[in-house]
Amino acid sequence: MPTAILGPYTRTILTGAVIIGLLLFSFTYARVSVWIDVQPFFEWMETTWFGVIGKTWGAAFAVIEAIHLIGLALLGGSVIVGEGRILGFVFTDVPARTIIDRAHKVFFWALMTLLATGIFMACGVAMKIYYLPVYWYKMLALGAGILFHFCIRKPLLQRELEKINPWVTKAVAISSLMIWFTVAATGRWIGFSG
Amino acid sequence: MLNELVYNFAVWLDDTRWSAMLHESYYMYNWVESTHVLTLMVSLGMLFLIDLRMLGYALPDVPASKIAERLSIPMLVGFTIMFITGISLFYAVPVRSAQSVWFRTKMVLLVVCAVNAYLFHNRMNESVSSWDNDARAPSRIRLGAGLSLGFWTIVVICGRFIAYDWFDCDYEQSAFIEFFAGCVDGQERF
Numbered sequence: 247m248p249t250a251i252l253g254p255y256t257r258t259i260l261t262g263a264v265i266i267g268l269l270l271f272s273f274t275y276a277r278v279s280v281w282i283d284v285q286p287f288f289e290w291m292e293t294t295w296f297g298v299i300g301k302t303w304g305a306a307f308a309v310i311e312a313i314h315l316i317g318l319a320l321l322g323g324s325v326i327v328g329e330g331r332i333l334g335f336v337f338t339d340v341p342a343r344t345i346i347d348r349a350h351k352v353f354f355w356a357l358m359t360l361l362a363t364g365i366f367m368a369c370g371v372a373m374k375i376y377y378l379p380v381y382w383y384k385m386l387a388l389g390a391g392i393l394f395h396f397c398i399r400k401p402l403l404q405r406e407l408e409k410i411n412p413w414v415t416k417a418v419a420i421s422s423l424m425i426w427f428t429v430a431a432t433g434r435w436i437g438f439s440g
Numbered sequence: 441m442l443n444e445l446v447y448n449f450a451v452w453l454d455d456t457r458w459s460a461m462l463h464e465s466y467y468m469y470n471w472v473e474s475t476h477v478l479t480l481m482v483s484l485g486m487l488f489l490i491d492l493r494m495l496g497y498a499l500p501d502v503p504a505s506k507i508a509e510r511l512s513i514p515m516l517v518g519f520t521i522m523f524i525t526g527i528s529l530f531y532a533v534p535v536r537s538a539q540s541v542w543f544r545t546k547m548v549l550l551v552v553c554a555v556n557a558y559l560f561h562n563r564m565n566e567s568v569s570s571w572d573n574d575a576r577a578p579s580r581i582r583l584g585a586g587l588s589l590g591f592w593t594i595v596v597i598c599g600r601f602i603a604y605d606w607f608d609c610d611y612e613q614s615a616f617i618e619f620f621a622g623c624v625d626g627q628e629r630f
Contacts, residue, residue: 304604312597315480316488319596322481323489326514327499336510340502348499352489430481434474 261397265390272386284376291372300370310366317359318430324352325426329419332403346403357392380439384432391425443622446538451629453534462532469532476525483518484592486511494585496576503572508564535629539621541607546598553591560584 271277291297300307328349330336337345368375375381399418402410453459462469492498493507530537537543563580571578577585607613609623610630617623 305601308600308604309597312593312600315477315596315600316484316593319480319484320488321485323485326482326485327489327511336514337502337506340506344501345499348501352492352498427478430478431474434477438470 257401258398261393265393268386268389272382281382288372288376291369294369296366296369297372300366307367307370310363314360314363314367317356317363318433320352320356321360321426322430324349324356325422328353329423332415332419342407346407350400353395375436378436378439380432380435384429384436387425387429387432391422391429394421394425443619444624446622447535447624447627447629450534450538453531454629459531459534462528469529472525472528472532476522476529479518479521479525480596481518483515483522484596486515486518487592488589490515491585491588494577494581495589496582500575504574504577505564505568505572508561536608537602539609539623539630540602541617541621542598542601542604544620544622546595546602549591549595549598553588553595556584556587556591560588 292301300310327336328346331338331340331342331345331349399422402418403415407415462472489498490508490511493500493502493504499507530543560581563584564577567578567581571581576582605611607617607621608630609618609621609627613621613623
């Protein structure tokens with residue numbers, strides 16, 4: 247059993263292995279055959295209601311994109327507050343548990359908003375983003391961010407914070423800030439490409 | 441006459457060397473615009489957390505005054521950066537920006553947001569001691585927070601719409617749009 251071999255950090259190690267595996271896969275030629283295989287899916291995306299609305303009415307696409315930015319602002323705010331508390335920058339006189347748990351709620355709904363609006367926008371420009379390398383970088387970063395947040399950070403921080411090595415929590419906080427900034431930056435980069 | 445003044449000022453800015461350099465730069469314009477957009481996470485992120493706290497949807501266990509006080513500094517730092525990058529973006533493309541209905545609406549809304557923030561801040565300071573630990577602020581404060589969320593959402597939407605040329609002066613427009621956008625008869629620069 248993996249737990250018996252890997253000990254109490256089974257989920258962290260397995261998640262790390264999945265993320266590293268995804269990164270390694272993305273640098274091999276195997277990704278090309280997968281990329282070719284998903285082309286019909288992207289072609290189908292453009293034929294959906296989201297795709298038709300996004301392509302037909304630029305205003306609708308722009309409004310959804312603006313809501314995507316609002317979600318980004320909220321996600322960024324919740325990450326800054328949550329990780330800032332762990333790093334000791336903000337709300338140091340408020341229990342860390344309170345800030346972490348409450349910030350996570352905002353993070354969750356911001357992420358749902360980003361995913362919903364992101365799917366809409368992707369349908370509207372599916373074949374364009376299919377050929378954009380930076381879109382795939384963003385999906386990699388997003389996948390890594392979601393896996394990291396829900397499979398490493400959240401389980402770790404659900405324990406008693408006083409019993410966790412402070413360097414571990416700080417490393418997790420800094421990693422979280424870097425991952426979500428990368429997601430935001432690659433998202434902005436998409437706008438400059440193609 | 442005001443529209444002509446604005447147009448002439450924008451043309452003067454457009455004729456400056458730095459405006460052309462910024463507009464035509466391969467990397468600099470993109471860096472400035474990316475900074476403007478990504479700093480949303482700091483400025484609007486903090487602002488939205490404050491507003492959502494007043495509405496009772498975020499961090500209800502933390503005293504409202506503490507949220508407003510602690511998050512206002514990063515919020516203002518973020519807004520300062522956005523203000524500087526925003527001026528730079530305007531300076532890079534001054535004529536089109538000055539004659540954009542979306543840009544003009546955005547500027548008006550920014551003033552409205554500032555007034556709303558001032559009134560909200562005053563109202564909060566007058567009464568916060570009585571409701572600081574409540575999960576939801578009183579109705580007047582919640583109104584200010586709700587208006588803030590709404591206005592800022594429209595600011596972001598208008599900012600996004602600036603890129604679209606539906607109401608640009610170099611196309612045929614209605615008299616109302618021509619007036620609102622500040623189109624000048626016989627203008628040669630767009």
